Amino acid sequence: MQQHLPSGDISPRSHRMSKSRSRTFKGALAAAAATAGLLTALVPGGAQAADNPYERGPAPSNSSIEALRGSYATSQTSVSSLSVRGFGGGTIYYPTSTSDGTFGAVVISPGFTAYESSIAWLGPRLASQGFVVFTIDTNTTLDQPASRGDQLLAALDYLTGTSSVRSRVDSSRLGVMGHSMGGGGTLEAAKDRPSLQAAIPLTGWNTDKTWPEVKTPTLVIGADGDTVAPVATHSKPFYNSLPSSLDKAYLELRGATHFTPNTSNTTIAKYSISWLKRFIDNDTRYEQFLCPLPSTSLTIAEYKGNCPHTS
Template identity: 40%
Template sequence: MFKIKHTLGALSVSLSLLALASTAAHAVQNGPAPTLGAIKADGPYAITSQAVAGNGFGAGTIYMPTAAGKYALVAICPGFVSAQSTMAGLAKRLATHGFVVVAISTNTLFDFPSSRATQLLAALKTVSALNTGAVAGKIDTTRQAVSGWSMGGGGTLEAAGATPGLVAAVAFAPWDTSTTKMKVNKVPAAIIGGTSDTIASVAGHSQKFYDAIPTTTPKLLAVIEGADHFFPTKASEPTSYTNISWMKRFADGDTRYSTFLNGNDAALASFSSNGPF
């Protein structure tokens, strides 16, 4: 089967100006100049972890660089009937590249996307207010982002649609029954799906969500050839490096990572975006 890669046209003038303003507002370069090989591996930061009690969400584990500095905060949510631990691989890898990442447990394993959206936002609020433990003083509260898998991915897109102050969102194999909040989303959103996903098929979920997000919002849809619904639990590629690159580009405003968001990967069955970013 031929692999089809489609990139939409250039961003409008208004979006370009918005992107430039956003980049100028929080342009941070944490770490050395990136290479594809480097972002497919653990990053340059040694990390540590800290438990956080739930306050509007189940509980969480925070992963963060041991080095002093201010880092963007990312909350990541698991899928339906799935534990916090399923997101640990992606969370740890992202933290090694210069982020504070909280992997959450949901209030119940059966919470639907709208509840997971609320819990992601609650986790950001709780963690950004911490002033004890290893995370104290390491969060730039002006740069907060969300991510998640399956129903956690649906919750990610709902949280982004409801919270324009967020700086980035990444949804892995997202599942949801509604696109209402996605239609008003202003937060740069990347969606990653798999051709062999029979639980949240690309046609039934990811593609619909991508299409619903306004064309004035930076967005990306990468579809991995042969990937099933559980690919995000393995922190495999190109999932992990796309996640890192999106967060670097929009949570840090680091344009050095733009080159890794062009769909040039043989593992992809298809790629759509309104870049370049």
Template identity: 65%
Template sequence: MRGRRLLTGAVAATVTALATVVAGASPAGADESWWRGPAPTQSSINATSGPFATSSTTVSDFSTPGFGAASIYHPTTTTQGTFGGVAISPGYTAGRDTVAWLGPRLASQGFVVIVFDTDSRYDQPSSRGDQLLAALDYLTGSSAVRTRVDASRLAVVGHSMGGGGTLEAAKDRPRLRAAVPPTGWNTDETWPEVRTPTLVIGAENDSVAPVGSHSIPFYDSLGNAPERAHLELDNASHFAPNSSNTVIAANTIAWLKRFVDTDTRYSQFICSGPSVSAFGDVSDYRNTCPV
């Protein structure tokens, strides 16, 4: 097992950020009107279900422009205003069922989530990036839940080639609020064009997208993103995102809450990093610390 490392910014920056969270101050750019749900705890972001009751609907591929059939998950409440939107792409040769577990989990934390099949199971990352953006456009423009989504607060998530697609989507649409590629794969290893806060998740035993040639170079090249993090799952394979995983879910929730909802109450989980007792084994964690 690789030794666990925390390669954060300066210690003083971390302490300042945590003090900001505790004090409840809102830094420039944060909008508390976008915060959804109660103050988080370690247990609340680990939980398989969050504070919001959810519902779902299925959309056939005859109704989806630019991508395949989809499932949409959303909070049932209409009293808290709109929610941020998230599109999720599966990996190479896979269908949406392989990543569908994450849809209701994110929705229960206060997001409207579309998980879709790609046009072809063999689509490459650039095509998956286009389809992630098409799914967001559908979600906000013509879906049955469009009035529940804030079109200015959108994010992309994707596994494997879908993860490579998240980087493509973030490059093509810099106004995205967040990107999360779990065990992402792309032949392009450098992403200086990305201006979106990005959480890269790798797996120590990934033989399809090894961390040394994928997630770590991705993270290292994201120097122009306002914030970035790299989390490596200990003793995990490329297919860790294909089943319910607390490490992936909890860190994705914290990242989306912090950057889609500008909710500074979640900075504590990004700055301090995942602990073994709370999240399970993590073999490497590197990050900047959002104040």
């Protein structure tokens, strides 16, 4: 006898097929979700990696940026003055890993009468955080700021163009630093090459006190006890003259002298790393150390700047 089902019902066979299709569909969704999760796990930083492909290294903390070394193992290579033009050679420090692709780079100049050795501590410290760092000698120890600015740029061109580590460097993400006359040279380089992503003059000295032409995010670091380049006539006017629309900051070290940048210094390293990461790598994970503005402390006499940053 044939069984008649009420209108709107489905047959047992149809019901079984529907349940089977449902299980198949749910299984496909689960597989897709698992695949997406796997892909996210395989991409450093997960979804953030797509937002900023230049993030390098693990999520930062106060302890990680104050540490003597970051997460990257580093190596170094010497560059003879005889093999280059426009500057006096130096030492390149770089992460040994190639798994993260290319890195941003920074060139650092010493000050008046000084050699590369006076700023050498910054090389491995910054490189281990995920940068290629070139500490240079200048053509002569008596070179003035404008010449040192030209030499910083010549060193950047060598680093990205012909150096043995050029394949590790992203030539679109570059910065400059310098001490004393090298700090004055840092401002000169930033003025002459607006494409630079970051500039950090360290207790800088220059006869030119105004820098309205600078378009590079700049962190000016001075020292409250500086009698060679007093902040009232150097670092503060430098900072104040930078365009108000520019991402800029002024850090005055407490209990420090003109020569404080010549030895390992946690405060200089912490804020230099944060500035370079934020503007060379566009790594907004480091914004937390720059904005809100750091408070005065045992090591900071004054800190001012514009927040939030726009670049």
